[in-house]
Amino acid sequence: MIMQTIEFKELKSVNNPNSIHGIYPYRGKISAIDAEMIIKQLPKETKLLDPFCGTGTIVYEAKKLGLNSYGVDLNPIAHIIANGKINIPENINQLAKDVIDLVDKAKKLENVNEMNEDAKRHFHLQTANEIMRVYTFFNEMNDYVKSCFFGAISLTARGCNGYLWTSTSVGKDKPEKDYINFYEKFLQKVRKHHYPVNHYESEVYLGDARNLSKIFKPDTFDFVFTSPPYFDCLDYTSYYTKIVYNIMDYNRLEIKSNLIQNFKNYENDMQKVLNELYIVCKTGAKIIFVVGDKKIHNKLINGAEFFNKISPFKTVDIVERTYANTSSKVFDDINKTERKEQIIVWEK
Numbered sequence: 001m002i003m004q005t006i007e008f009k010e011l012k013s014v015n016n017p018n019s020i021h022g023i024y025p026y027r028g029k030i031s032a033i034d035a036e037m038i039i040k041q042l043p044k045e046t047k048l049l050d051p052f053c054g055t056g057t058i059v060y061e062a063k064k065l066g067l068n069s070y071g072v073d074l075n076p077i078a079h080i081i082a083n084g085k086i087n088i089p090e091n092i093n094q095l096a097k098d099v100i101d102l103v104d105k106a107k108k109l110e111n112v113n114e115m116n117e118d119a120k121r122h123f124h125l126q127t128a129n130e131i132m133r134v135y136t137f138f139n140e141m142n143d144y145v146k147s148c149f150f151g152a153i154s155l156t157a158r159g160c161n162g163y164l165w166t167s168t169s170v171g172k173d174k175p176e177k178d179y180i181n182f183y184e185k186f187l188q189k190v191r192k193h194h195y196p197v198n199h200y201e202s203e204v205y206l207g208d209a210r211n212l213s214k215i216f217k218p219d220t221f222d223f224v225f226t227s228p229p230y231f232d233c234l235d236y237t238s239y240y241t242k243i244v245y246n247i248m249d250y251n252r253l254e255i256k257s258n259l260i261q262n263f264k265n266y267e268n269d270m271q272k273v274l275n276e277l278y279i280v281c282k283t284g285a286k287i288i289f290v291v292g293d294k295k296i297h298n299k300l301i302n303g304a305e306f307f308n309k310i311s312p313f314k315t316v317d318i319v320e321r322t323y324a325n326t327s328s329k330v331f332d333d334i335n336k337t338e339r340k341e342q343i344i345v346w347e348k
Contacts, residue, residue, distance in 0.1 A: 019032055019195075020060060020085050020088075020195040021057050021060070022193065023084070023085070023148060023151045023193040024055060024077075024081050024147060024154065024240075025167050025239075025240050026055040026077075026078060026236075026241070027168055027234050027236060027241075028227075028229070028234045028236065029054050029057050030057050030058060030227040030290060031057075032057050032060075032061055034290075035058045035061045035062075035225075036061050036065070038288065039058070039061050039062050039067065040065060042067060042225075043222075044065070044066040045066060045067065045068065045200070046068070046222035046223060047067070047068045047070070047220060047221045047222050047223070048062045048067045048068070048070070048221065048223040048224070048225055049069075049071070049212075049216070049220075049221045049223070049224050049225075049226075049277075049280070050062075050069070050070070050072070051209035051212060051226055051228075051273060051276075051277065052072070052209055052226045052229060053072060053073045053078070053204060053226070054073055054075070054078045054082070054236070055078050055082050056071055056078075056083070056085045056204055058071070058225055058226065058227075059071040059082060059085075059202060060082075060085045062202075062225070063086055063197050063198065063202040064197045064198065068200050068201040068202065069086075069200070069201075069202045070202065070204070070205070070216070070221075071203075071204040072204070072205045072207045072208070072212065072215065073204070073205075073207075074255075074258055075237065075241075075255065076206060076250065076255065077150060077244060077245070079204060079205075080143050080147060081146075081147040081150065082204040083143040083203075083204045084142070084143035084144040084146060084147035084148075085144070085147070085197075086197060086202045087142070087143055087144060088144045088194060088195065088196040088197070089142065089144065089196070090196045092191065092194045095144075095145070095190060095194070096187065096190060096191060098145075099145060099186065099187055100187065102134070102141070103134065103183045103186065105137060106130070106134045106137060106183075107133065107183075109133050109136060112129060112132050112133050112136065113132055113136070115132050115247060116246040116247060116249060118246045119243050119246035119247045122160065122161065122170075122243055123157060123177060124177040124179040124180065125177075127156055127160055127177075127179060127180050127181075127182050130181070130182035130183055131153060131156070131182050131247065132247075134149065134182065134183070134186060135149075135247065135248070138248075144190075145190060148186060148190045148193065149186060149189075150244050151193070152182060152188075152189045153182075153240070153243065154240040154244070155185050155189070156180040156182050156185050157170070157240065157243055159178060159180035159185070160174070160177040160179070160180050161173055161174040161177065162174050162178060168239065168240075170239045170240060170242075170243070209273045210260075210269060210272040211276065212277065212279070212280050213276055213279045213280060217280070218279050218280060219280070219283070220281070220282070221280055221281050221282060222281075222282055222286075223285060223286050223287075223288070224277055224281060224289075225288045226288070226289060227289075227290040227291075228260075228270065228273070228289060228291065229259070229260050229261070230292060230294050230303070235256065235261065236256075236261075237252050237253075237259070260273075267306075267310060270307070270310060271310045274310060274312055275312060278312045278348060282348070283348055284348065285347065285348045286316070286345060286346070287313055287345070287346040287348070288343065288344070289307060289343070289344045291303030291307055291342050291343075291344060292340065292341040292342060293340050293342075302340075302342070303341075303342050304318045304320070304342035304344050308344065311344075313346030313347060313348055314346060315345075315346055316347050317343075317344075318342055318343070318344050318345070319342065319343045320340045320341070320343075321340065321341045321343070
């Protein structure tokens with residue numbers, strides 16, 4: 001069954017402090033409140049795809065509300081966190097015990113690798129040593145615990161710098177670092193964000209939205225719901241994620257180069273994504289894109305007009321909203337712009 005109409009409301013707030021999605025400060029993620037509001041209107045037990053799932057906000061909320069949900073993302077950290085959210089072990093007591101045992105093993109290590117210098121400058125030396133001790137056992141962690149590990153790194157980096165950084169942005173380093181007990185923050189994360197979901201079918205793939213038909217069979221999905229990276233989009237490998245990648249010694253710049261990141265190639269990349277979505281969606285499927293205006297070279301580009309120009313789908317509805325209580329609204333105030341957000345609904 002396919003919905004005929006979907007209602008989109010103006011949100012007074014996009015924040016929900018009591019949520020799994022605070023596990024890691026990933027930039028640019030869609031509000032879970034917004035995602036839940038939309039997904040609640042979709043028929044249960046149908047298949048939904050988020051081709052730019054990031055850390056899995058939409059995939060998690062869809063699974064929670066009874067849909068079979070799937071996600072795709074090219075960022076390895078985002079992929080781990082998204083899988084961690086949808087595969088949380090149910091027994092919190094056993095999970096906490098396993099983490100305590102892991103920390104005990106970490107404390108007893110005689111030899112520990114040094115932290116990457118680019119990462120180490122953000123931490124008190126003892127905190128950095130504790131992080132590297134735990135990281136020794138990274139491959140023994142499940143994806144949920146790995147997600148908490150990433151989140152604890154971000155939180156301790158803030159703490160070592162006097163909590164002067166925001167929850168999503170890295171600021172200037174404090175010359176004299178405060179000591180933060182990483183072991184405690186790690187265990188706190190594991191306990192705080194323990195929100196297991198039901199057993200509806202759900203999976204997140206490390207893959208490219210420009211090649212969806214290599215991951216999924218044709219005519220698979222009833223719904224697509226996503227917030228794609230915007231024009232000249234955020235660097236999804238920067239800020240706290242850059243610190244994590246440095247600790248893990250990943251080639252961040254190589255990862256970044258594979259993402260849809262710049263305006264020059266954006267239209268061609270998104271055309272490929274939309275054509276791939278056409279292949280993997282069923283006839284009658286609804287495709288929901290949350291996009292927005294973007295100012296490029298002093299020219300304001302309307303997101304809905306841009307995507308409709310390259311879409312192979314039939315346009316069903318376009319709803320325009322102002323940004324409310326978001327970082328986008330803050331930047332609009334600073335830059336004296338009045339951008340809007342559009343929700344496009346297409347149908348195959």
